[in-house]
Amino acid sequence: MAANPVTESGLDLSWLNLYDEPTSAVPGKKGLTLKEINLGKYADDRRGLGDMTYRTRGAIPRPGAQRFGPNYQKKADVWSENCVMLYEEATQRQWSSARDIPWETLEALPDEIERAMCQLCTMLTEVEFIAGDVPGQWMPFVSAQDFEAGLFLMSQIMDEARHTDVFRKRALANGGGLLAQGAGLGLRTLIEARDFTEMSVLMHVQAEGFVQSMFRMGELIGQTDADKRIFRMSAQDESRHLAFGVMHLKYVLDTEPDRREEIHHYLDKAEGDAAGGGSGDVTFPPVFESLCLLLGGGADKFDEGLQKFLLLRKRQINEYVHRLGVAGLGDRRDRLGPLMAQFLDPA
Amino acid sequence: MSTGEALARAREGSQVPQDARDKARELGWDDDLIDLAVEKGHSLAIIWQALKGGVTGAQAKEFLVHGQSAAPRDFSWMKVPTEWGIRAKAADPALGLAIGDLNVGTYGDIPDVWTNRSEIARGSYPNPLNEDMGYTIFEKAVVWADCCVPLYEDAIRDRWVSATDLNWAGLEALPGDLEKAVCQFMTEQSERAYFVGALWSGWLPDISYGFLELKLFLSTVIYDLARHSEAFRKRALSNCGGLGLQAPTDYSRVAQEARSFIELAAVLFVQDSMLYTLFSQGDQFAQNDLERQMYQLVAKDRARMRQYHVERLKHFLFKTPDRRGEQDLYFARAEAKMVKDWGDSAVWEPLAILLGGGRDKIAQGQAKLQELRKLQVQNYVQDLKDATFTRTHLNGRMKDMLA
Numbered sequence: 250m251a252a253n254p255v256t257e258s259g260l261d262l263s264w265l266n267l268y269d270e271p272t273s274a275v276p277g278k279k280g281l282t283l284k285e286i287n288l289g290k291y292a293d294d295r296r297g298l299g300d301m302t303y304r305t306r307g308a309i310p311r312p313g314a315q316r317f318g319p320n321y322q323k324k325a326d327v328w329s330e331n332c333v334m335l336y337e338e339a340t341q342r343q344w345s346s347a348r349d350i351p352w353e354t355l356e357a358l359p360d361e362i363e364r365a366m367c368q369l370c371t372m373l374t375e376v377e378f379i380a381g382d383v384p385g386q387w388m389p390f391v392s393a394q395d396f397e398a399g400l401f402l403m404s405q406i407m408d409e410a411r412h413t414d415v416f417r418k419r420a421l422a423n424g425g426g427l428l429a430q431g432a433g434l435g436l437r438t439l440i441e442a443r444d445f446t447e448m449s450v451l452m453h454v455q456a457e458g459f460v461q462s463m464f465r466m467g468e469l470i471g472q473t474d475a476d477k478r479i480f481r482m483s484a485q486d487e488s489r490h491l492a493f494g495v496m497h498l499k500y501v502l503d504t505e506p507d508r509r510e511e512i513h514h515y516l517d518k519a520e521g522d523a524a525g526g527g528s529g530d531v532t533f534p535p536v537f538e539s540l541c542l543l544l545g546g547g548a549d550k551f552d553e554g555l556q557k558f559l560l561l562r563k564r565q566i567n568e569y570v571h572r573l574g575v576a577g578l579g580d581r582r583d584r585l586g587p588l589m590a591q592f593l594d595p596a
Numbered sequence: 597m598s599t600g601e602a603l604a605r606a607r608e609g610s611q612v613p614q615d616a617r618d619k620a621r622e623l624g625w626d627d628d629l630i631d632l633a634v635e636k637g638h639s640l641a642i643i644w645q646a647l648k649g650g651v652t653g654a655q656a657k658e659f660l661v662h663g664q665s666a667a668p669r670d671f672s673w674m675k676v677p678t679e680w681g682i683r684a685k686a687a688d689p690a691l692g693l694a695i696g697d698l699n700v701g702t703y704g705d706i707p708d709v710w711t712n713r714s715e716i717a718r719g720s721y722p723n724p725l726n727e728d729m730g731y732t733i734f735e736k737a738v739v740w741a742d743c744c745v746p747l748y749e750d751a752i753r754d755r756w757v758s759a760t761d762l763n764w765a766g767l768e769a770l771p772g773d774l775e776k777a778v779c780q781f782m783t784e785q786s787e788r789a790y791f792v793g794a795l796w797s798g799w800l801p802d803i804s805y806g807f808l809e810l811k812l813f814l815s816t817v818i819y820d821l822a823r824h825s826e827a828f829r830k831r832a833l834s835n836c837g838g839l840g841l842q843a844p845t846d847y848s849r850v851a852q853e854a855r856s857f858i859e860l861a862a863v864l865f866v867q868d869s870m871l872y873t874l875f876s877q878g879d880q881f882a883q884n885d886l887e888r889q890m891y892q893l894v895a896k897d898r899a900r901m902r903q904y905h906v907e908r909l910k911h912f913l914f915k916t917p918d919r920r921g922e923q924d925l926y927f928a929r930a931e932a933k934m935v936k937d938w939g940d941s942a943v944w945e946p947l948a949i950l951l952g953g954g955r956d957k958i959a960q961g962q963a964k965l966q967e968l969r970k971l972q973v974q975n976y977v978q979d980l981k982d983a984t985f986t987r988t989h990l991n992g993r994m995k996d997m998l999a
Binding site for chain 1: 640669670671672673674676678679680681682683684686691692693694695698700703714715716717719720721722723726727729730748749752753755757758759760762764765773776777779780783786787790791793794795797798799800801805808811812815816818819821822823825826829830833834835836837838839840841842843844845846848849852941942945946955958
């Protein structure tokens, strides 16, 4: 269809003749969500070939449309079956670090405990900062044919911004401050990924999984109601990111089983000598020691904290392996890197 | 086999790998100290952690003699020389603890040039050695606008949800030509919003932590654009219509082609200013309450983007007056392509139909569109002026629109 052929009257109006399938999505219980408009020729299962433009799925191609550079052409490259639902959940569950955290409940803590909390928050604000950059890096490569995956990543960018800000706020709100920078913590691995699935497995499944396991122990780590709520709210967001990653991996393994070894290869590298991206490397004293202090309740209860810390690591690793199993990579259990394997329960 | 692997294997047999013993000797541990630690119930993992953490023989002995664990415990991170004793308070209790409230003492010092190439949080104590994380933007003048600090919290406060905040159930059938015009407009705007969201996203990894608040604000912009994209798509698919012809690509390609953040911001200034005016005039072309409300919400979001552009440009020009002329080049390219897009029949005809009230009133609609375009250009020129920039060679067709 030509966009611009001027008729005698000076009008074209040919765009009026493009509607061959009148569509009327009906709101569901949760309003008019992406699920309700995922219908007819606009549905993800009617996805056509991508064309390297930003034409969203179902729109009529424009003759002469310029390409915008390479992006993924196959659905499996970026798709996750739950991204439609997860995006809407993200919009419903946005929260405000300014107003939804009971900052007034913060109370003066023993110096060593406050310092430990501030050190943990210093590490976390760094981790979350990278966690926003990483999906940003991949957005231009997500085809608009799979725009729901793109929308989800954009919601994740917002979530990570909030996490970056809330941990900074916590460090600066209770008589403390920021402390020592993290030691990389495997964050470079996330930025170095050169494939969306590689990135997603490392960030969504591994790194965010570890962070999620940590946040879910927030009741033990947090010393005040505000701290506990920060971990609870953040964990809720991390659950979505993690769910996206698990289901993306599942989609890849279901539809492109020949990629299994390639994915193992990424994990072999990431699990190598590191404790896992974003998890807080156990050999990095500021993270390890601050967690032990918080979990134990003080320097004099450090060993008690250490035992809980080891439980945390155990939980992180076992949940990680479980999630990989849900995604269809159950055989990872037998290939897990040694620094992780030591915490793995028997099958 | 790495020591870690050896340890993992040894775990089952409780045999201490030679690598660990070698490392222990290197650190001055007595030969029997590892065995003593094992006897005291410390796992091989913990012992290896202590070795890797550089615990000396004397320290290890001290720990074990006193019945403590062999884990390293130096707490030196507690004593790093960062500013301590910060108790940020909400300046506006109704808004809560905002990121602006954190900018106290050295934590509020946003440097003109940020030098750290890692992801270090501004104000924390740097590691002596860091890998380069690949950031490319280290100059405050390039990205910064003071307004990004309050705008971030405003964006969060003003969030809306297309699924539930718009009354979809109240949509009523429109005459076919009007519905198709709505759908064509939505198709174009959904694509434009999605594209710009992806574009901004791709620039995030370039911006260093020195300008944290700006990155946070841009994250809200990206999220706003995601919401606009899906809201427009929902409207196109909810009232007996569908998606129409994809958007023209000329303007968007210019944005995509930007070689620097400065160029990108200049190019997007043009569209963001124009779209703010367009949506703030949404009452003129809305066909029902849902669209009216949607355009108002979109305009509110876009007002923040517009404010950022104006203040960023103003700040940039103040800091780098020698680059004033260069901006003209970017504006000229963007204006030319925007005007080209505006001349596309699938762009202007739907608007003319909506403004006129039907296909049979497209002539009246065209007249209204002319007025609307005039207002868009007027506001755009004013936005530039507010940023202390006078456009000396405004695009000729835009100039005609002002007549």
